[in-house]
Amino acid sequence: MNMSKKGATVKIEDVAARANVSIMSVSRAIRGVEGVSEKTRAKILKIARQMKYVPNSNARSLAVANSNLIGISLPTFAGEVFGDILSGMRRTFDLAGYSSVIDTTEYSPEAELNWVRRLLSWQPAAIILTGLDHKPETIDLLETAPIPVLEIWEHTDHPIDICVGVDHHKAGQMIGQHALDLGYRQPAFVSAPRGHDTRADARLAGLRDVFSRATSTAVLSARPASGNSFATGFEGTAALLDGDAPDIICYLNDHMAFGGLMCCQARGLSVPQDIGIAGFNELDLASVLPKKLTTIRTLRRQMGVTGATHLLARINGAQVERTKLQPLEMIPGETTRTQSRLP
């Protein structure tokens, strides 16, 4: 039944014939450039619409040797974090007439490389990668490619081309300092089960940094292999509580922190009396919790907009800051002590 749908591809030539004009007039009319009178332009557009003419972008991109595609590579769609960054970027690109092509690498630099290669074959206008952890080949490919490259989410002084992000090491230090100030002495960190998440590593390092400087306690850590963030937080917490009894647990994000809260609740521990809980990213979930979650605010949507804007400027050849550091904001909540309790 209706197996092969007919493919009467109508091309610019067909429209030109039907309108009694040259191919070029149709091309000009469609693109909205100068060179046709308003009268014939209207006629051509009407006929094109009637014939359901759809321009062939492959031919166009081949002829002009570029496209209005911008490739965006994210680790994952799961969780709100990258969705927020993405939505900020997409709207900005849309308004500027660019289409975005999105891919997720699932935290694999190899997958990223493959995707970069495939994407480059489409002659994109620019390319966006998440973070700074790329294969040497990827960097090599992008450094010689004639297009702007944006690295987003992490910050460095030496990007491939330009970058916009936060300092994850500093984020770890901020949480650590906050915990230290409140008198916590045995911190722990619950990280993601996945492969290469250098942001997690950086935050843990920042946390360790503060505590090793101030005290002699080692920061405990758990890295359970669960199916989702909530479960990861729950299980990581369970593992830590079975071990060396931390007095505060920091999590990779608020979802994991919520899993941790649920674990504490299941074990009859009260937060923050018995243990402190700190998240990261200030996610939507936090807005309905009875107890305000201690977390760090990252302006992800804003970061997306800034990144996209810088990239567009770069595409247009304007001078832009090569790197842009987004600020972090510590949000003290009720899942950690509100007052210092010095030993």
Added chain:
Amino acid sequence: MNMSKKGATVKIEDVAARANVSIMSVSRAIRGVEGVSEKTRAKILKIARQMKYVPNSNARSLAVANSNLIGISLPTFAGEVFGDILSGMRRTFDLAGYSSVIDTTEYSPEAELNWVRRLLSWQPAAIILTGLDHKPETIDLLETAPIPVLEIWEHTDHPIDICVGVDHHKAGQMIGQHALDLGYRQPAFVSAPRGHDTRADARLAGLRDVFSRATSTAVLSARPASGNSFATGFEGTAALLDGDAPDIICYLNDHMAFGGLMCCQARGLSVPQDIGIAGFNELDLASVLPKKLTTIRTLRRQMGVTGATHLLARINGAQVERTKLQPLEMIPGETTRTQSRLP
């Protein structure tokens, strides 16, 4: 500093010259088709790699009049639902050598139409839309396009081309019947704030269906305009509790149901003693809640895989079922009564 990166685009011709063979031999070697000896193929591939040759997909697609792109249109990236469907599809397409180009419409049929038009200009191999609510122009465009079209997430007997999805009206009925069986008599429904979500409407209709048949009570409903699902659930619940005192509240999804739970908790209502709460979609969050959430399981990842598989078969000209109904599973939990309490 380093403003314009040099664009020494190396083309197939350059590789051919350097390897002392014809352009066609390079083309054949790169694509892995017959017509070159293994020896020269190896030589060519080595040189191509050295020269960092990246094929031009625009030229290729123009020459062969198609591409290996599959366009996927989703309402949003927010929430796990569409991400799950997506991940099921993407893996399947990747394995088959297709690239997916994703777009989100934010529930706007106009945005969908614009995207379909843009996408068709890239000569994609197939196109996927979420749901059945499209502009007439969109349907018209896709019916004449020479490519397969998959409608996913909702089910109908009359798809544009093929479809895979669940029956959302039935889902509403299932929740309704479950509530009715447990003795609930005054149900309410909290829906999404957004525009066109026909799935929400269908589920509410199913719920109404059951209750209008069995009792004379009207189903209450709330549709608050909040920034995120959790807050929507919270606020919708607050509005309902301020009004006609429902004995069970059903939500568009588990995230909203959690918001509702938090609202009840804030008001000192115990669940399920004072009020019943039912979600939808069985989301990750539910796995860590102390009280098992009453919900309906939708096999979204599985749906993505099935949809993708059917679509690939259709691309390859195979006979496939035009429509496929995914089953729903009622998951009774502890946020509704576990036993009927007849009036």
Added chain:
DNA sequence: ACAATGAACGTTAGCGTTAACGTAATAACG
């Protein structure tokens, strides 16, 4: 020994579009 076969390569002619230039007709101007 000699046509017939086939593997390994090369040549030609597009794919649908646009940049760059060419041309005709009209308007502007001293």
Added chain:
DNA sequence: CGTTATTACGTTAACGCTAACGTTCATTGT
């Protein structure tokens, strides 16, 4: 009124690649 701009088109030659044939040369069968 003749020259020069200006506007509104049309023509030609790419863009980088591949399908569809050609060509060459070593095998093979009889």
